[in-house]
Amino acid sequence: YDIILLHSDNVDDTTLAKMMALQDKTTLFQQPHPDNTIAYKTEEDVIAHCSGGGLGLGIFTAAGELIGQTMLSFKQPVSGPFAKKGENSQANIEWLMVDDDYRKNGLSGSLIYLSVLIAESSGMSQVHANVRMHNDKALTKFAGFGFIFAGTVVNQKDGSAHFNAFCASGL
Numbered sequence: 001y002d003i004i005l006l007h008s009d010n011v012d013d014t015t016l017a018k019m020m021a022l023q024d025k026t027t028l029f030q031q032p033h034p035d036n037t038i039a040y041k042t043e044e045d046v047i048a049h050c051s052g053g054g055l056g057l058g059i060f061t062a063a064g065e066l067i068g069q070t071m072l073s074f075k076q077p078v079s080g081p082f083a084k085k086g087e088n089s090q091a092n093i094e095w096l097m098v099d100d101d102y103r104k105n106g107l108s109g110s111l112i113y114l115s116v117l118i119a120e121s122s123g124m125s126q127v128h129a130n131v132r133m134h135n136d137k138a139l140t141k142f143a144g145f146g147f148i149f150a151g152t153v154v155n156q157k158d159g160s161a162h163f164n165a166f167c168a169s170g171l
Contacts, residue, residue: 091119
């Protein structure tokens with residue numbers, strides 16, 4: 001497999017179509033819905049993410065098929081004379097999915113691990129993920145990488161309940 005860093009310069013129409021097709025393949029409903037295991041995104045959501053400085057990771061087969069992906073967004077505190085470098089800066093892991101045909105190969109774990117490494121090497125002081133409460137596999141996977149579930153939030157698009165998790169320690 002090839003794992004590619006996705007960003008505004010390389011998410012073209014072809015890659016965007018592959019990303020949307022993978023989402024449609026891995027979700028129960030091709031719209032925001034609380035029973036989906038991920039927060040359903042539109043093409044506009046993905047474009048806004050990339051154009052706003054967000055990154056992603058894509059796992060591709062040798063034939064160029066996209067079989068796994070995630071998004072990574074960054075939040076920096078407002079700068080000022082008392083702000084410390086990296087203080088309260090946060091990365092968020094979202095939209096994590098792997099094609100059902102390729103599960104049980106450690107691919108979702110690779111996406112989490114690499115996302116945390118990218119966040120830490122970018123100077124982020126915290127790495128967060130919102131995981132749907134009914135997604136037991138994802139809850140277990142994130143916990144295995146040191147994420148601690150510290151609260152709950154509600155997805156504004158579909159009303160689903162999520163656990164807010166943060167990575168307790170570097171990898």
